[in-house]
Amino acid sequence: MTTNEFDQDAAGAADLGKLEENLEKLEGLTKRLAKVMSHKRNVPASLQGPGQDLYMKAATAYMAEMMHNPAKMIEHQVGYWGKTLKHYVEAQNQIAHGKLEPPEDTGPSDPRFSNPLWDSHPFFNFMKQQYLLNAEAMQESLGGLEGLSERDRQRLDYFSRQIVDMLAPTNFLATNPDALEKAVETQGQSLVDGLENLVRDLEANQGELIVSLADKSAFKVGENIGTTPGQVVFRNRMLELIQYTPTTETVHEIPLVIFPPWINKFYILDLNAQKSLIKWLVDQGFTVFVTSWVNPDASYADVTLDTYVEEGYLAAIEAAKTICGTKKVNTVGYCIAGTTLSATLGVMKRRKDTSINSATFFTTMTDFSDPGEVGVFLADDFVDGLEAECAATGILDRFYMARTFSFLRSNDLIYKPAIKSYMMGETPPAFDLLFWNGDGTNLPGKMAVQYLRELCQGNQLAAGGFNVCGETVDLKDVTVPLCAVACETDHIAAWKSSYRGVQQMGSKDKTFILAGSGHIAGIVNPPAKKKYGHWTNPEIGLTAEDWRDSADAHEGSWWPKWQAWLAEKSGKQVPARAPGGPGFEPICPAPGTYVSAAPKL
Structure with a gap:
């Protein structure tokens, strides 16, 4: 036997040994798969x-x-x-x-x-x-x-x-040339790795398939994501209020309180130093507060939007005013938090509370007469099922929200990553935005049903009046100066619907900005990236189509334009404020404890 023949036989034996090893691994993974499927979550x-x-x-x-x-x-x-x-x-x-x-x-x-x-x-x-x-x-x-x-x-x-x-x-594996080529190249290792990824995702979701979009081991909140310095200065059962450490010698007198959606975690606005809207605002000389919402368990079953308004919005606004010694604050509401901010402004107007100097709405729906793509899930067949689930468990589990939003972009958020993970055996990417996307929260049962029935289906804010905190409010009660930012390809809050809601608000000072891209990337768009343009048009009385056709196009991020608008609403310069104050001594460093605490299920 020649040396070359010996080498070929040795290589063949090694390949055969690798294949046998992988077959043994497949057997073990198959047992894990059978086990997790035998305890599969019961989805109605x-x-x-x-x-x-x-x-x-x-x-x-x-x-x-x-x-x-x-x-x-x-x-x-x-x-x-x-x-x-x-x-x-x-x-x-x-x-x-x-x-x-x-x-x-x-x-x-x-x-x-x-x-x-x-x-x-x-x-x-x-x-x-x-x-x-x-x-x-x-x-x-x-x-x-x-x-x-x-x-x-x-x-x-x-x-x-x-x-x-x-x-x-x-x-399908048999008709996917990428997966077949990878399997041959790796002697089946890609299929073993893919099955490992599949079993891992099933085990993490009680037998239901939620594809991991990001490498969860690559990020830790407070260490390499959500790292802008600050302090938790107020805490109750609904939220932790974070005040960020100033980076300028002087700041605008009127502070800014940001209300992120409680469907996900607040650090979407603080992914890293280069993408952080929070850090960017601090660097522009604003005193910034952000609410970090609790991840509710079944003990929050009876919490409604009234609770979010009273113990969330109004409590945070009062704390920020007291800490800064001001009579007013500026506010931001993102997505569902923007919808609820609209209701809060109505409550405050009815109570003659003038604490809000201005309001900004990010990708916010307030008129649900045409909810866009997400409307396919707002018919009674789905909402009845969600209501029954909430009644049985006390919460709307984050699993249902994650699955719903993923199916709105199924090729990008389900099938494409599933092919890479399960057929190609690839590790999910270390992508901070996708890591955040998979870090969802539960919703209190009554609040979720109230939002779906009264606001989404009943459209009560825009038609007929919405009962909240003992008041009946509608969009005409939103009379403070406002700026709304919608996103052109938003599949959750359609920009035309957002625009129609702004048109119905009672404010005489309205600014509407249409940003490029979608629900997240359109908002998290720092100027340095020079991505996604935006459009402006002062003629808010036009139809959405005519507004867009006659709007002025601008290159790059909308952040500087909004910053100029916000600065006009934020008063004179005063010495920078360290986080906290008498009665609001710092409790713990940002990002706080609620952002990482798991619900007690």
Whole structure:
């Protein structure tokens, strides 16, 4: 035997040994998988998909279309079968002539099919083109149905797209060339690593699949994320109030109190020194307070929006005023916290409380007459299920919120990361924004149902009046100077809906800014990055479409424009304030304890 032959045999034996080792690992992982699935979370059927009435309406509309307009249906079917059969014949013809290459591919470009094999390999190209033809046929068939309300049409379109996206050939190992190539290159190690990732995610979520989007071991709040210096200066059962340490010798007299959403953690505004809106505001000479909301457990079951207003907003505002020795504060509300800030301003107006000098709303919905994409989950079938879940457990578990928002961008937030993690065996990236995205919180049961029923479904702030803290308020009660920032591609708070809410507010001093990008990236957009432009237009009376068409475009971040607006509302310069004061001595350093405390479940 030659040395070369010996080396080849040794390499083959090593590969075989590696394969056997991986097979043993697969056996162990399979046992873990079976164990976690045997204790799978019981998710009510009402929260697994839309009610059967939606499909019955679609089926009825389809049958009516067949009866009353058969030519249209026949034309659609003939067109679909014609394209499918033509492509099949062309593929067969290539093989018959000895050409191991696909027929001409004139289909649309799709980032899911970026591997060159999707275009050059006969099998993969056939799978891709047939999938795209089927997807097109389904969308055209359902999109052309008559006899459905616009809301039902939107929901049918959304949930049918979910099915189409789920069935993409990229989502299956046997038809994903990237995953197959990686498995061969690694002697199956990628599949072992992928199964390990899958089992880990299932174990972390009681058998339900929530894809890990970021490497959780890469971040620790207070160490490399959420690190702007400050002190917790007030605490109650609802929040910790953080006051940040000044970095300038003087500051604006009127402090700023920021209310982040309690669906996630406040440090989205303090990811790191380069991205932190909080640090940037401190460096511009503002005294900044931020609320860090509690992560509620079942003991918070009876907490309502009244509690958030009284023990959250009003308590934080009073503390900031006392600490700074001012009669007024400026405020910011982000997402659901902006909606609740609107209600709080109404309560304060009814009580003749003039503590708010100005209000800023980040990606805030107050008029839910057209809630946009998220509206597909606001029908009774889902809300009834959530209400039953809240009644049974006392909370709305963060699992449901995470899953809902992920499905609004399923290709980006479910299937793409699932392919990389479970098929390719890759470790999730060390990405701070995605780490934050996975660090959600529970919601008190009554508060969640109240928000869904009265504000989202009932649209009471914009139509009829919303009862909160013993007062009936509506958008006309928001009379302080205001600035609203919406995001162009926001899939949670549609910018046009945000704009319509601002139009109905009673303030005579309104500024509306449309930022590029989405719900998070559009807000967390520091000037130094020079990303995403923004648009302004003082004519708030226009329709949303006309406002956008006639708006002035600006390059880069909206932060400096808002900072100039806020500075005008913030008074003269005074000596910088150290955190805390008499009766509000510092309790602990920022980011506090609530941000990392787990609920007692």
